[in-house]
Amino acid sequence: MPIIGKAAVLDGVEGNFHIKEYEVPEPKAGEFILRTEYAGVCGTDVHIYYGHLNTIEYPIILGHEFCGIIEKLGQGVVEDSNGRPVKEGDRVVIVPGVPCGNCYYCKISKTPTRCANVKAYGFMPDQAPHLLSGGFSQYVHIQYRGTSFFKTDMEPHIAVLTEPLSICIHGFQRAGGVRFGSTVVVQGTGAIGLGAVAFAKRSGAAKVIAVGGPKRRLELARELGADVTIDIEEIRDPKERIQLVKEETKGGRGADMVVECSGFPASVPEGLSYLRDSASYVELGHFTDVGTANINPHWHILRNNADIHGVWGSDVEHMEMTLNIIEKMELPYDKLVTQTLGLNRIGDAITAMSKKGYRLDGEDQVIKIAINPWI
Known part of the structure; x- marks a missing residue:
């Protein structure tokens, strides 16, 4: 039969x-x-x-x-x-x-x-x-x-x-890795964003800032390694969020790396504004076309000497690396x-x-x- x-x-x-x-x-x-x-x-x-x-x-x-x-x-x-x-x-x-x-x-x-x-x-x-x-x-x-x-x-x-978390691995690989002692901001606290929090910390970031919500996701972000969380449901003004991020960085200069995992177009100019001069922006969140963002190429990219990386999906090597990490269960991935x-x-x-x-x-x-x- x-x-x-x-x-x-x-x-x-x-x-x-x-x-x-x-x-x-x-x-x-x-x-x-x-x-x-x-x-x-x-x-x-x-x-x-x-x-x-x-x-x-x-x-x-x-x-x-x-x-x-x-x-x-x-x-x-x-x-x-x-x-x-x-x-x-x-x-x-x-x-x-x-x-x-x-x-x-x-x-x-x-x-x-x-x-x-x-x-x-x-x-x-x-x-x-x-x-x-x-x-x-x-x-x-x-x-x-x-x-x-x-x-x-x-x-x-x-x-x-394994598959969603492997996107983070690909992103960090495309950006040349996370610099030890750096400050990394993750925009979005869904599965990919939470994976980025966990893997950034494991890769040597001294401080990881998670910008997202709702509260349950931010609580897990802290368990996975976020040192600072910013709740977008509480802090609704992007300018205020930019100020809060910069206050958490050395000299108020901004983050060494920002990883965008939210999938909302307005998050892109906001995230570029989190960066210090000559830092990296890693775009993971826009696998589909959900609209455009208002970006000033002079201020957001050239004047800031920004290093921008677009990341499309993941491949077998990224999934193999991800399995090697999560199989050890050193963090509460089961949550x-x-x-x-x-x-x-x-x-x-x-x-x-x-x-x-x-x-x-x-x-x-x-x-x-x-x-x-x-x-």
Whole structure:
């Protein structure tokens, strides 16, 4: 008897999620079937719902942050991307982006996240040959040639964080690393921002300032290493926030590095104003087009001699580095996932993250929502 699995299919921009049943295919050579345990709801999923990523075709099964159990292995799949033997029943984390390995960006530029022919789980249309290619489903068909994945013994509510936290690793790598003894400001305290707080501190920052909210997120930011938190719900004036940040830096000059993880365009000129002269600005938060920002190139960039780094996603090396860090559980990464919902409540998750001030079911503050497709 064939396996039948359910998935949540988004039918269009600001549309509806329909629970559909699919016959799970037999994996061919080099493929496998993943039984999804957890799939994170990312801010990018929210923006795709609202039509902010112009490469997306609908209908679609979203979910690019996911982990699960190998249900069926196709011929030739014997080890993960670290060379560890795998078998049916093992828990693995999937690297969502699958670069072609042959285009200019893969072979010459060495920036595989910008591959001209990339395929990505959670970003492909719900049509052949891409059926069951997103994490908001009970089973995912791991079919794209060259898919990277890692075996892990972590609990699924922690393993599911690998992809979002890997964005931070890529960001720090692009910026040349965090200077020991420096002051780093992180804008935004969602999962990626909290990861940036944790990894900046672990990388040698003497002071980490987290600017975000709501309070539950800021409390966890302190547990993960933030020395100072600024609540944007309490301090609403950007000029006042800029002043507070500069007061926390040596000589009032400004931060050595600012990492933007909020995904709000107005945060960019504000964050550039946090910088000292000749410092680094790392942009992680705008994976989709949510609008423009009012920037003065003279004052924000040239006059400040700013070093600006745009960061597009992450690659297999960043996810491997992230796993090496979070598997040690030296910080409370297990506190990031605060709500677990079923496939029938993905719309509620998106509403909580976009219209309810990160609050679910009234006053329950959201840090990270994960989807368990089996509840």
